Amino acid sequence: MWNEAVHQQRSCRKPTFGKLSKLLTEARARSSWLRDGSQVAQQQTLRTYALAFQHSFRVKGRGRPRPKRRKDTLPSLEYTTRGFSIRDHRLRLPGGVSIPVVWSRELPSDPTSVRVYQDCLGYWHASFVVRRDTTPAPEANGTIGVDWGVTTTATTTDAVYDLPYLGHRKRCAAELAKAQRRMARRRRVKGARPSNGYLRAERQTARIAKKAARQNIHDARVWVKRVVDNHALIAVEDFQPKFLAKSRMARKAADAAIGIAKRELVERGLRAGRKVVLVPPAYTTMTCSQCGTRAKNRLGLGVRVFRCDTCGYTACRDRNAARTILATAERNRAGADDVRHAITSFRDGARVRSEPEIPRLPAVGKR
Ligand SMILES: [Zn+2]
Structure with missing residues (x-):
């Protein structure tokens, strides 16, 4: 459905959900294999596509939606209220599909939609959208500045809140290399079906990589909670990892997972009602924090x-x-209003959700 929508781009210049679903109705009348599929899931794919298309105009540097290839796209389907139900602790999908779900927790309210997807390890997940009450964040009046780096992942104004480099990927590097060598040994010629041994080694490799990624997310969240709970103003360096990814520190920088920590900090800070300010990194290292003088040399x-x-x-x-x-961030607090940009975040290629506005300060002079 997604690729079909992409290919409509020539005939249908500005695809809206209305236009696309009209095309879907015609296509369903023509081909029986489409009729056999769930209409709700097909429509949802088109809705997601239409949103992704609109979003591509709003965010600079994000191109139009591209076709998805089976080789590197994991299966994912979304069903809205009409398309699924939960009975006897089983998830029921159109076409008589009944899935025995292992529930991670009770749903706090009736779900409005469910996304069924497969992860890189081959496990299937069902992710529900529910409404829940937020627990108010504790009162805080501290302020904190966060600078991202490689030696220490996050250096803050107060050493107590620093996030050290944890090296989760480094720790399992040898194990990962071993699993990758096993994969290489068991690889068959191009075009031939991969052996079971190869597939086993492939899963093992994915499992090791995934574990490190999960540890990174976990530790970032634990750290973010501590920071958010104790500070009312959080000034975050608007770090762009491009420069590091091209340097000789690329491996260590990727291991530090700065992107995840930054995203969690911004998101959870806003959710707790804190003031989060993204500060452009230009000149921050060469400016004196005491007197504000900028050094002549880098x-x-x-x-x-x-x-x-x-x-x-x-x-x-x-x-x-x-x-x-x-x-x-503190100096520009009052003047931040006129440089505010609404930021919408695009998640999982699925939803466009508008977030509260984050003030972004303008970069001072040229870089
Ligand atoms: Zn000074």
């Missing part, structure tokens, strides 16, 4: 200590950057 990556020529303030390079980030 600090090389090897220089770990910042020294201000004007006031003589000396601090750890990252700590100074975190303080500068916080100072920038």
Whole structure:
């Protein structure tokens, strides 16, 4: 359905859900295999596509939706209220499909939709959209600045809240390499069906990689909770990982999973009603957090200590950057209104959800 919608782009310049579902009705009348499938799931795919298409205009750098290839797309289907039901603890889908679900927890309310998908390990999941009451975050009035890095994943204004480099991927690197070698040994020629031994080794490789990824997410969330619970203003470096991904620190930078930590921090901070400010990273390292003077020369990556020529303030390079980030956010607090941008986040290729506005400060001068 998705690829069919993409191919309609020539005839249907601005695909809306209405236009696409009209096409679906015609297509269902023509071909019987489409009629056999669930209409709700087909419509939902089109709805997702229409949203993705609209979204591609709003976010700079995001192209139009592209066709999905079976080779590298995991199966995923979404059903809305009309398309599924839960009876006797089983999930029932159209076409007489009844799935014995292993429930991770009780649903707090009646679900409005369910997404059934397979992960890279081959396990199937059902993810429900439910309404639930939020627990109010504790009162806090602290402020914090966060600077991302490789030696320490997150350096904050207060050393107590630093997130150290955890090295989950590094720890299992040898094990992963072993599993990948096993895969390479068992690989058959191109075009031939892979052997069972190869598939087993492939699953093992995926399991090791997935475990490290899960540990990263878990630790990021534990850290984020501590930060969010104790601070009212959170100034976050608007880190763009592109530069690090091209450097010789790429492996370690990827291991640190800065992107996950940043996303969780922004999301959970907003959810708790905290003020989250994204500060552009330009000049944060070379500006003195005490007197605000910007150094003439750029600090090389090897220089770990910042020294201000004007006031003589000396601090750890990252700590100074975190303080500068916080100072920038505090200084621009009043003026942040006119540079606000609404940010919509696009999740799982599925939903467009508008989030509360995050003020983004303009970059100071040229980079
Ligand atoms: Zn200074």
